[in-house]
Amino acid sequence: MSNPATLSATVAGADAAAPALSGPRGPKPRRRFSRRNIFIYGTLIVVALYYLLPLWVMVVTSLKGMPEIRLGNIFAPPVEVTFQPWVKAWAEACTGLNCDGLSRGFWNSVRITVPSVFLSILIASVNGYALANWRFKGADIFFTILIFGAFIPYQVMLYPIVIILREIGLYGSLTGLVLVHSVFGMPILTLLFRNYFTSLPEELFKAARVDGAGFWQIYFQIMLPMSLPIFVVAMILQVTGIWNDFLFGVVYTKPDLYPMTVQLNNIVNSVQGVKEYNVNMAATLLTGLVPLVIYFISGKLFVRGIAAGAVKG
Amino acid sequence: MAAARPMRLFRNINAKIAAIPMVLTALVVFTGGTIWTVVYSFTNSKLLPREKWVGLQQYERLWGTERWNVAIENLLIYGACMVVFSLVIGFVLAALLDQKIRFENTFRTILLYPFALSFIVTGLVWQWLLNPDFGIQSVIQAMGWESFDFDPLYNADIVIYGVLIAGLWQGTGLVMCLMLAGLRGIDQEIWKAARVDGIPMWKTYIFIVIPMMRPVFITTLVIIASGIVRLYDLIVAQTGGGPGIASDVPAKYVYDYMFQGQNLGQGFAASTMMLLAVLVVIIPWAYLEFGGKKRV
């Protein structure tokens, strides 16, 4: 069976590389308009356009009226810009008798995401710290199981968790869903924190021990202040992951707690007459907006977070 | 490390307390849940779990079911293509970005942004783009190429490739990012030495750099693989498993039988097979890693 230590061995190289992401280090560049440069930029621009195309289509479709969509070209910018689909998607689209669009789901998602992110990071960081600096006998076994857990298909766990939640009386509640997110966030986050704490100079820890500092004291006074970047990284990963979750939201909550992704699916599937593609696209954009904004604002940190978190995963 | 001395229950007590959530998760949720699922796959549980043992009957039915075989075949096609294409495209893009180019950040941001979107969003966008009446097909036909025929989502033979396009769009950025991190970890001296020896660049990449990046490739592969086995949301949002059952995948089969078909036993049997598939991927990897190196 795998030993978790080997996981970090895997990435010893990439680990050191993460901070260097900012500076390119490839072979030396040559003249500006060489054939080589034209090839490189040409390829990148074509690829970038391909990647941007869906976003462009989403935006223009959401700003068109239905007649224009039926007649026109999906890539063409709107002739007549209308924000009606956005208003409808946010506040008016119906599921059954509830006609308040995505707005309700948005607040539910906030209520789910904030405590889940907080709790999962708290648990994982303390865990990672214990595993890195206070290793006890048997810890590796649990950690190995945890890492295997990261690869178990969710479907395997779906039903047992219904039973566990029922037995502790949390099924259908917000607390229950927060717990589920914390459990499934644990493997990758624990790994992330464990590797990060391991990479900190050991002398620091030893000196603190000599001074008589205990478990929690070292954690709060030495480790925490030194590991702000990894906390930011973990936060970004968790916010996007939990915000985008669909499966847990639909299985472990009830309609008045449904997160935005579930409402999006509800709205898209509540067809009344003709499919309103513009409303669907506006709803899709609205749902994707939070992770997108976080991604665009945090830019480099997100990239670094994914590199650090995933390469180590 | 710190606490490698003889163990007593109260030694290192704070660390043990701190590890309680991890221990509970590992034992109760992951181990307990998995065992529970495997055990109940030998019953004929329908809507509710019950202990009526039927041996391997659920597994026999599973492998005798056309739909499961379609799902497995789809997963193999999607998986193989996803691994190959995302690794190749991801690596090539990373290598291009690593050429000390301008606007590297801009390009990287554009290539990675789909990863911030959920599979539900990805599936809906590509469903719209590939819609034969409004999407790419109709636009190109309207431009004059009347015979242009590209409607993967409505053609049972190629629908899985339609899903693949969306999957690659969402996931390649991450692979690119991992590869870039790996490339940046390569010692500059290697490039200098290769240049001095007059080795062409593509040869340096293939014969020197890629072998050096083996750990990154392996980890990336495992990440891609675990994502492939879990493929579900994308299918639901983009095709709903259709046309017919042509784009079905194991995860959807599990969900449908467990909850929709009210046949838990069948769903458990299918999810146990999925678990086996994951172990088949992970154990060789763990073995390779464990066999190859000592601890750091």
Add this chain to the structure above:
Amino acid sequence: MTFRTILMAGTALCAGSALSAADLEVTHWWTSGGEAAAVQQFATEFEGQTEHKWIDGAIAGGGGTARPVMVSRIIGGDPMGAFQFNHGRQAEELIEAGLLRDMTHVAEAEGWTDIVNPPSLLEACTVDGKIYCAPVNIHSWQWLWLSNGAFEKAGLEVPANWDEFVAAAPALKEAGIQPMALGGQPWQSSGAFNVLMATLAGPDVLQQVYGDGDAEMAAGEELGRVFQAAADMREMVQGSNVQDWNQATNLVITDAAGGQIMGDWAQGEFAVAGEVAGEDYTCLPGLGVIEVLSTGGDAFYFPETGDAEIEAAQDALAATLLKPETQVAFNLKKGSLPIRGDVDLASANDCMKKGLQLLADGKTMPDVNMLNTEDTNNQLNDLFVQFFQDPSISAEDAQARFVDIVANKD
């Protein structure tokens, strides 16, 4: 430490947030235009006639999506006040496990046994002499909806039965009209096949195949003909690239398609679009072959909650659902037939009247949902959705797989 505190805090929180006295959460999957209008009638009547409040818990995406969510809520120990299922065997195990409330006292007080027609509806709610659900409507599957406009465009007479419709298909195609519409969702495919079986081979055959699990009958001559008919239909539906049933109905409404086999709920869509039965569209019950209707439908079930206030609200809702005014208001919007024969539906349109007449004449058959478990239905869905979408499967191969399913059904 932390974990335990969280658990305890969570339990306390959960107990504190239990539904207040008279709020009754009702879960259903009625989200299309006509359906939502119909369920509004229930909410209005319930809130008007009792002091309780209707909390709407709609789940979109049809029964397939909604049922699992409802079942996990009940199994998870956090049940809603009431929920909608199709009549039949879907709730069997929940009843056996004691998770649903016995509503016999309401049924007796309201005299359901005397008013529910046909009585088979109430029988489907009854387990060991106790009544567990409140049937609210009758839906029948065996309808062929034809677009008069489409046939006019192609210069054809509107067909009077299935065979004429099949014969008209090539001419429709020539006129650039999709002969027949079929949505991509699996249940539509198996539903259409079951209609072909019930009408072309007859209700007795269906009863024998699904009711008794008669594999010999399933492998026999009659079913062979049904599979040939299904293959004809497959040719007719080639090219209708829609998913939802109401999108398919919309093709018929807009004269883009010649016809569709769909249950009477399609009626609601025609009504919303302002189409008039007999002028704009034609309906053929029993595909114009055998005039027979299945009596499936929707019923409300009431989970055990152990909360006296909720139980009072459940009783009140059950009684309200079967009141004559509620029945009329709801069924006119839904396009379904009322479960009691003693209400006046003067404002019903032609198609609905045909249905009422058949019902009055007793030309009914049990619904497939009453004969098959969801497991069997799911297998049939898989088989037929593949069959109708993939022309490479021969009718004989499909029948062989069908026989397998029937032989192993429970």
